[in-house]
Amino acid sequence: MGQQWPDALSSALSRYGDFSGRSRRRDYWLFVASYSALTVPTWTIGWSLIAGAVVVWAAEVTVLAAWWVLVATTLSLALLVPSYALAARRLQDLGRSPVWLLLNVVPYANYYVVYLCALDGTPGANQYGPDPKGRSYAPQPYLSSPSPWPSSPPQPYPPWLHRPPA
Template sequence: MAIDQAAQEAALLKRAITGISDYSSRSRRTEYFLYWIMAKLAGVCATMLATLALRGSSLTILMGLLFILLGLPQLALFARRLNDQDRSPLWNILSFLAFLTGLWTTVTPSPYVSLDKLVAALLAAATLIVAALPGTKGPNRHGPDPRTSDA
């Protein structure tokens, strides 16, 4: 049973990474948060290694590229979570603003707490809260329920 669940979670992670251009179907909360955890762990590890090896603008450029590489699948996942909740696509603005402010705070490092960091944190928290809301039960205009289908 545990092996079957691990295989399902691995398939969800694979779909999250390869589904970067899929903005029309639905995604489960499990898929969103598995990718979120994996991306945060990968980001922390890469940041630690890069900080040891690089300094100055090279580090800033690498951190910006890493943020973009890990953040783009998250934008598609958030859109699919909104589809699962049958929400308006305008809610994607929340995720896009969180992405932009996060990128800004990544490429303009400052040791101090500033308004841009506070805004980025609040937008990221709002995105996580919306993503954690349950989806509609059964099929909706974006497809079958991902919890009951093999999608």
């Protein structure tokens, strides 16, 4: 069936700074799920330790909170480049430029980037490379059935309109 949950993070990390080519939706969303499964609990524990350090004012808790936040920050920064590289490859799968990632700095415009990453890629090769799904694109005719129009040229007048010569 292709790439599964455990392989998503390793696949993205193997193409760490590779902004060229195309990536599938499944690869992108499995990486986002893996990224979230790693960073959300790490930051939750870090912020809980910080809150505990503020309430208790214990030196041990403060040092532990500082180290934990350092680990969380390092993890987030280490996964930042592969996440943007994968998002760029995802946008290239749609035939769009990675410049669209600059919308992430505009409030509420980042939802449009998430929407774009949820769309299906263009079938067949585009300017960024071959289709990662292996589909080939052959344009289909609009009408799959034979034409309803007669093949002979139309007559200038209908037969019942012709008058005998006078």
